Amino acid sequence: MLKEYKADFHIHSCLSPCGDIQMTPKAIAEQAKANGLNAICICDHNSSENTAAAIEACKQNGIELLFGMEVNSKEEVHTLALFDDIHSLNELQKTVYDNLNGENDDETFGYQMVINEDDEIADINPRLLIGATELTVETIVDRIHELGGIALASHVDRERFSLIGQLGFIPPDLKLDGVEISPNYIRKSMRYDFPMAPGFTQVTFSDAHFLHDIGKTFTIFLVEKITVSEIKKALENKDGRSVIAYS
Amino acid sequence: MNLKDIIERLDLKVYSGNTDREVSGGYASDLLSDVIANAKPDNLWITLQTHMNIVAVANLKELSGIILINNREPEETTLSKAKEEDITILSTGMQCFELVGKLYEMGIHGNGE
Numbered sequence: 033m034l035k036e037y038k039a040d041f042h043i044h045s046c047l048s049p050c051g052d053i054q055m056t057p058k059a060i061a062e063q064a065k066a067n068g069l070n071a072i073c074i075c076d077h078n079s080s081e082n083t084a085a086a087i088e089a090c091k092q093n094g095i096e097l098l099f100g101m102e103v104n105s106k107e108e109v110h111t112l113a114l115f116d117d118i119h120s121l122n123e124l125q126k127t128v129y130d131n132l133n134g135e136n137d138d139e140t141f142g143y144q145m146v147i148n149e150d151d152e153i154a155d156i157n158p159r160l161l162i163g164a165t166e167l168t169v170e171t172i173v174d175r176i177h178e179l180g181g182i183a184l185a186s187h188v189d190r191e192r193f194s195l196i197g198q199l200g201f202i203p204p205d206l207k208l209d210g211v212e213i214s215p216n217y218i219r220k221s222m223r224y225d226f227p228m229a230p231g232f233t234q235v236t237f238s239d240a241h242f243l244h245d246i247g248k249t250f251t252i253f254l255v256e257k258i259t260v261s262e263i264k265k266a267l268e269n270k271d272g273r274s275v276i277a278y279s
Numbered sequence: 280m281n282l283k284d285i286i287e288r289l290d291l292k293v294y295s296g297n298t299d300r301e302v303s304g305g306y307a308s309d310l311l312s313d314v315i316a317n318a319k320p321d322n323l324w325i326t327l328q329t330h331m332n333i334v335a336v337a338n339l340k341e342l343s344g345i346i347l348i349n350n351r352e353p354e355e356t357t358l359s360k361a362k363e364e365d366i367t368i369l370s371t372g373m374q375c376f377e378l379v380g381k382l383y384e385m386g387i388h389g390n391g392e
């Protein structure tokens with residue numbers, strides 16, 4: 033049976049250098065529940081190391097979880113990757129780490145905290161997670177698909193770190209599953225459609241870096257359950273599945 | 280100034296395209312959206328972006344050429360597209376600041392003056 037799911041698939045945890053230290057997987061899941069979300073995905077910059085801890089936290093709070101990452105390409109284009117399982121995400125993680133250089137400077141960019149299932153700091157990630165990988169955006173999208181995931185262009189309306197800002201327009205051969213427009217675009221322009229991405233299904237998520245931003249912006253999917261294949265169908269408007277609203 | 284002279288004086292590597300072109304001035308940016316908005320015809324564009332979209336932008340804005348800095352090489356897809364569309368791609372080991380300084384000394388200025 034089809035159901036409406038209120039989803040926020042772009043949330044940063046305290047693993048992202050710019051993510052607030054209160055953004056532990058447990059706190060994120062609790063806040064998601066409090067804000068009436070049904071499904072979330074933690075998408076940290078170039079890393080997925082806080083996803084394991086989110087599994088139990090989401091279960092406890094009755095929140096559906098997708099497994100994700102926000103990958104930064106060679107061109108400094110951000111892409112959201114969403115998966116059904118942690119195994120595929122770990123494979124993407126390997127590809128990303130193999131192509132990511134540099135060390136983080138905690139003082140300048142912020143601490144990158146890996147959180148365990150007991151909501152404690154297990155490790156500090158030393159990599160320069162905010163950096164650009166040596167992978168082209170095409171390579172990233174192809175790799176996400178190879179691993180069975182969904183690839184969405186992050187905040188395409190923004191000038192920095194977006195596909196259109198960095199590369200001027202959407203490369204014609206790029207096989208995206210959809211585009212994300214940022215909360216600011218809707219607020220500022222008072223419109224929901226982004227004219228520079230014709231033909232792509234649009235979604236919007238919070239890109240939250242602080243607890244109070246979680247679910248402020250969301251997309252409602254009409255699907256049977258929260259899986260990659262169902263969300264893909266919704267993005268393609270197939271078999272009665274659809275993206276029914278976003279705000 | 281002719282692009283040929285610039286290539287010779289700065290010892291630029293030529294990847295593709297016609298080098299016998301007049302240069303009206305320079306524009307340096309790594310945001311292609313910004314180049315679309317602000318570059319002028321026959322400008323020489325200095326960037327570290329190597330994605331295929333640089334060819335389309337150079338074409339659209341009728342730029343005289345693209346110089347990739349820091350020894351960056353165009354992607355394969357970029358190069359084949361540049362050859363197809365006769366877009367001039369050059370490269371240098373210099374960093375952006377150094378290259379722009381040298382071009383400025385040679386009389387290649389921005390669009391502001």
Ligand SMILES: [Zn+2]
Nearest residue numbers: 102110186193
């Ligand atoms: Zn982003």
Ligand SMILES: [Zn+2]
Nearest residue numbers: 042044102239
């Ligand atoms: Zn983000």
